[in-house]
Amino acid sequence: MQAAMQVAKSRQAIENLIKKNVIEHKQIGDKKITHVYIPSLLMHYASKKNDANCISTSTKLDASDFRIELALANAECKRLSDLLAIYEKNLTRTESELLNERRELLKERERNIRLQHEVLTLTKEFKAILNNEDGLSNIIKKLFNNKKNYK
Structure with a gap:
């Protein structure tokens, strides 16, 4: 029961971030399933913890x-x-x-x-x-x- 409540809270929190356009996402298919870009979600939570530097450098990789x-x-x-x-x-x-x-x-x-x-x-x-x-x-x-x- 508690696990289900945690999942519901997490889902609501992610939906609120999508509505505020804070994280990258896209809707796919006829049912408009929302896919969240995980690195943007990680950067959002890391910025709250002042770890944005660490995560942003690890997610922005180039060819070199x-x-x-x-x-x-x-x-x-x-x-x-x-x-x-x-x-x-x-x-x-x-x-x-x-x-x-x-x-x-x-x-x-x-x-x-x-x-x-x-x-x-x-x-x-x-x-x-x-x-x-x-x-x-x-x-x-x-x-x-x-x-x-x-x-």
Whole structure:
């Protein structure tokens, strides 16, 4: 209810401004629908608040302002495009470095697997030699026994 009252007050206030010819407006169509030029409405209310300077400068734009804005937008697009190119290049470089590291890691794993296999094989061979009667342990025992006999 209060919102409807506020809308009605605003509408009446705008109609009064149109009747006083304070703001720009035009009537369109067969039903004579009134269209209000919003910047003129803003300037009217801003003049009451002593902010007319701020709003009037922002609403009165000429072609040079648009060219400046366009140049700024183009410069920003160029800067963002350059940043994107740099980031893509860095990403590609990082991906290739990551692939190289992965290859090196796989090679190192293969080497480790081979070395583990060799160590396992040697361990089995040494255990077989040590457990064998005619093996190395027997020879070592004989050598130590011989040294004890010489003393």
